[in-house]
Amino acid sequence: MKTRRHFLQSSTAIIALPVLESLGFRRFASAAPAVKPPKRLIFLGFGWGITESTWYPDIKKPGPDYELPVGLKPLERHKKDFSVVQGLWNKYSNEGHWGSAMWLTGANRYAQPGQSFHNSISADQVAAAQLGLNTRFASLQFNSSESGDMSGHGPGLSMAWDVSGKPVGGQNGPVAAYHRLFAKDTTPLSQQQAMLAQKRSVLDAVLDNAKSLQRGLAKNDNAKLDEYFQGIRDIETRLAKEEQWMEVPRPKAPIAEPQPGVNGREEIKLIYDIMIAAMQTDSTRVMTFRQPVATLLTAMDIKVHPHDMSHYHTTLGEKLDASQRRDIAQSELLAGFLDKLKATKESDGTVLFDNVALAYGSNIRTGHELSNCPTIITGRGAGLKLGHNIVAPKDTPLCNAWLTLLHGLGVKAERHGDSSGVLKEIVA
Numbered sequence: 001m002k003t004r005r006h007f008l009q010s011s012t013a014i015i016a017l018p019v020l021e022s023l024g025f026r027r028f029a030s031a032a033p034a035v036k037p038p039k040r041l042i043f044l045g046f047g048w049g050i051t052e053s054t055w056y057p058d059i060k061k062p063g064p065d066y067e068l069p070v071g072l073k074p075l076e077r078h079k080k081d082f083s084v085v086q087g088l089w090n091k092y093s094n095e096g097h098w099g100s101a102m103w104l105t106g107a108n109r110y111a112q113p114g115q116s117f118h119n120s121i122s123a124d125q126v127a128a129a130q131l132g133l134n135t136r137f138a139s140l141q142f143n144s145s146e147s148g149d150m151s152g153h154g155p156g157l158s159m160a161w162d163v164s165g166k167p168v169g170g171q172n173g174p175v176a177a178y179h180r181l182f183a184k185d186t187t188p189l190s191q192q193q194a195m196l197a198q199k200r201s202v203l204d205a206v207l208d209n210a211k212s213l214q215r216g217l218a219k220n221d222n223a224k225l226d227e228y229f230q231g232i233r234d235i236e237t238r239l240a241k242e243e244q245w246m247e248v249p250r251p252k253a254p255i256a257e258p259q260p261g262v263n264g265r266e267e268i269k270l271i272y273d274i275m276i277a278a279m280q281t282d283s284t285r286v287m288t289f290r291q292p293v294a295t296l297l298t299a300m301d302i303k304v305h306p307h308d309m310s311h312y313h314t315t316l317g318e319k320l321d322a323s324q325r326r327d328i329a330q331s332e333l334l335a336g337f338l339d340k341l342k343a344t345k346e347s348d349g350t351v352l353f354d355n356v357a358l359a360y361g362s363n364i365r366t367g368h369e370l371s372n373c374p375t376i377i378t379g380r381g382a383g384l385k386l387g388h389n390i391v392a393p394k395d396t397p398l399c400n401a402w403l404t405l406l407h408g409l410g411v412k413a414e415r416h417g418d419s420s421g422v423l424k425e426i427v428a
Helices: 070-081 123-131 174-182 189-214 219-244 265-280 294-299 306-310 318-343 398-408
Strands: 007-009 014-016 040-045 082-089 140-143 286-290 356-361 375-378 389-397
Touching: 040 123, 070 082, 070 318, 082 398, 123 286, 123 398, 140 174, 140 265, 174 265, 265 286, 265 294, 265 318, 294 306, 294 318, 306 318, 318 356, 356 398, 375 398, 389 398
Parallel strands: 040 286, 040 356, 082 389, 140 286
Antiparallel strands: 007 014, 082 375, 356 375
């Protein structure tokens, strides 16, 4: 078949002409189409739960025509762009002071005989294995600057856990987070390469010794050694990522460096700003934020201890008031974050909100109650049903929601944690 393209021919070459209107062709834009923005995944978690009576919408009014309760009222302007999901829980959770240790994993802490603590990979790290291949940081973990016993989050260095169920370190506070993303490394390249080579040499020696030890070990010991090898493989992956980006300068920060000593409400706002900056510079596409509660209360001049506040039902009064004020403050901050996600433009004219899947919540409902985990989903990046009060079928694992988010972002995963399948109720 002959084409309608026109050509210029010389004695040595044939060169295709551009498409020209004068030759009977429709004019096409000369500019290349904008690159489609990447998908991102964000988990925002908090400890100590919520105020049950004033945070959840009426369970008898599912669908879009529900009334926002007092605790979520600050999110009114975004009502059509988020959904509250009720009835989800991690069936193996049994520790009422752990707001995030198993929140993203759904693991059974007693799964290993003879051990009092066991965890598995968190949903963010499942996503990072695929979404993080082309960014400087496969994932970023942000923490507050408050101490662990005040946070209500439980064990771990962040909300993230690796494939071996080991904690993944995070950045404590806005200053550390900012420096991790944007601080310039003034170490000469040759010295950086030498340091990396030294790390590899040490790792190789450790691996050789471990392999020599493996011969003649009992079955249980071999299983432990396999876990150890997985840890070494994880280190090798991180070193390879470090080498890949060694000669690429860090991006210019789109925000000013935060001042030290900030906590509470301002600390949360700053971390949200840093998360926006991380997406603007495509430094990472997977993030978690283990949020503060104690310093948020202090910043609001609330004297009640966060643990006592979570047990407001035993003695109402100032505990209940503290819990309700906490809910409103957290909702105000989340609303501000959604404002910025909707206002920040992407290269193709869309906004960050169009390409993000975001989950907000806790493993704890209130007190020591671990069923009906408070859960909000938002963002248009994973094909989620937004603007609804969604009531999940009875005994639905929280990990069904995480599996659905992963699938919506194109992450291949057959199951996650204790999931029994995708949660079709949250799919648009």
